[in-house]
Amino acid sequence: MRKRQVILGMLGTQLDAGTGPGRWEKWRPTVSLGQYEDFLPDRIELMLDERRYGKLATLVVEDLAQASPDTVVRRHDTYLADPWDFESVYACLHDFLRGYAFLPEEEDYYVHITTGTHVAQICWFLLTESRHFPGRLLQTSPPRKQNGEAAGSYAFIDLDLSRYDRIAQRFAQQRLEDRDLLKSGIATRNAAFNRMIEQIETVATRSRAPMLLMGPTGAGKSQLAKRVFELKKLKHQLPGRFVEVNCATLRGDGAMSTLFGHTKGAYTGASSDRAGLLRSAHQGLLFLDEIGELGADEQAMLLRALEEKRFLPVGSDKEVESDFQLIAGTNRDLHQAVAHGRFREDLLARLNLWTYHLPGLADRREDIEPNLDFELERWSREQHQRVTLNREARERYLRFATSADAGWSGNFRDLGASVMRLATLAEGGRINTALVDDEIARLRRQWRSGQAPSPLDELLGERVAGLDRYDRVQLEDVLRVCRHAKSLSQAGRELFAVSRTQKASGNDADRLRKYLARFELDWERVRSMA
Structure with a gap:
């Protein structure tokens, strides 16, 4: 199915001006968008200051209707106090894009940079490069006299804006905000973890290749996968859903059906068609946790789905399509699993392009304090009740939590459960030393119970x-x-x-x-x- 062609642009207060029959002999860039025989837009989103240029916009829209009757023009009242101020123009365009309902699976987008000030053109470029605008830059040009083309020409171009420091700083700030999103807003202090998040932010923004997250249970693989999805969704890169499944829960014939779907009557009990998780994740992100638990048949089917975007549902002789991004998680050594014949080497090669090892909480003890604050804040927000640690209780808890005596075998799940117990038992929203001492003893017993007693x-x-x-x-x-x-x-x-x-x-x-x-x-x- 043909996608709709959508152009975003600003009214040219000088270039688009013109009255009387003679205006048709003048090249007007916005009107020219409806005059190209090989590129006719389905919709134009026209930004302008209605108070000052509403009359001109009406004339331009009427002329566009004559040139291209099937093109819909939507006007957006946009006020720029100073169209030459980088900060204000960037903020205005950024806010406009953030509130715009993009449908990249149905529409192709272009931003018309011929009209507007040079500052606006620069800002459009930055917003496109940072993926806030999921489309391409479109520049129109007047016709050359010798060829007599009334509409002129158009082209897709790039610009070099590295010299504009203020915008570069704002772009850098946006990247910091993106990384903060990946960390759930937690001010982590572990240098190695922060460097890993920086690279994941870059990869998540620029690539749709599979990603492999390795690390112990409770290290935060599932949460990080969700944050990657939210980041890509924010940048209009994934219009679909986030779909998650723990492969350790998939057993027998039901595993194939759960992942790849089935047709009615495919097996006993299959009373209706089932789409399966891969199809549900179309245009979205599929997170397969504990991927090392998948059976050999499921691994083979998954590999084909990754490479060809096609697969056969159970009981069907007709292939279906699904274009999804995959993030896989595991607490196993998949290379060792390959050596023992439990995991496909070619599937691991497909997953191993971007591999990240998430350290356990015991290896990030400097991050325990900010995560403690995060868990307390989350409990308070969810329960609508403020809860805090008094100074002595906080010091005592952190002294134990960051010591070698604290095993944190369950990683962040242990910390989250510990904070929940403390907050629930706190009288008047204050956690005292007595509660902390009881919790420390409980954690010691919990970790000892999971080990052979010494x-x-x-x-x-x-x-x-x-x-x-x-x-x-x-x-x-x-x-x-x-x-x-x-x-x-x-x-x-x-x-x-x-x-x-x-x-x-x-x-x-x-x-x-x-x-x-x-x-x-x-x-x-x-x-x-x-």
Whole structure:
């Protein structure tokens, strides 16, 4: 189906002027848009100051109707206090584009840069280059006398505006805002993570190639994929939907149907046609989390859908089309999965163009504080109730959260759940030290329950939390020696092998017995855990 041709442009207050029959002998750039035999617009969006140039616009619109009766002209009252001021012109055009309902799947867009000041032309170029305008630049020119073409000519052109520092600074600010969107507005401090976000912003804006997000569960892969979609949607690059599925939930025959759809009667229970997620993501973004869990057949079908934009629904002999952008997520090493024959090498090659490793929360401890503030603010906004940490409670929570004792095995999910518990239990919207102490103990138990208990945990129980890290490391090593020694004396000789040579006589067993007694332990109890 032919797309509609849409032109955005400003009324030429000088070039478009003209009255009487003689005006048809004059080249008028806006009127010329309806005079090209090989390029007739379906619609022109005409921007003008109605108060000053409304009469001229009416005449131009009437002449356009004579030149191209099928072209619809929509007038937009646009006031520019100073058409030569970069900041105000850019802001005006930026706001206009932001509120415009673009339909790139149905319409092709062009911006007419012949009319308007040079400042307006520069701003149109910047907005096009930054993808705020999803189209191309169109320049019209008057006819050459020798060829007698009344309409003149048109061309698509580029301009070099790197010398305009103020606009460049505004463009740089826009990029910072785009990166801020990818980070959900969180002022992250981890330098490596921030550099990764900078590149993702560039790639997301300029490319529709697949992207692979790797990292542990809870590292934020799903949230980042959604933010990439929102950024591309904001720039009118993806008119479709965001579609997400966790491939680990796809099992058996239902996996193919869920992804690629099926026809009625394709299998028992298929009582009607089903579009499938790939078709639902047409012109949008498909996020396949845990892609390493896909079966071999699904991997083969997905590869073909990526390369050819076509695939066969289950039970159908007719191919369907879907043009989507893919972001895949995984917490597995896909290269290792390829080596073991569990993942297709050609599919990984297709996904591996833009690969990013999202670090876990334990590897971004400097980002715990801004994420803590973000989670508190989000809870307050969703529950319509302000909640804060008092100073001492905040210091105590962050001291633990950023220490090596905090495992954060569930990453940001653990942090979000922790803040939710604290906020829910807070009286009067204030989280105190007692709540923080209880939460720290709860987190310690939670992380220990997900691991095989260490001998130290079994021997001391809750008292482990009261040990300094120095004592814990030392005691764990002592217990390892004791569990492998046949007697208290043998363990003492091994533990004090260096210092005992510096004494005329020594009772290593007694030294070890006294050391264990500091922690309310004795040899018999320690040996019983061997």
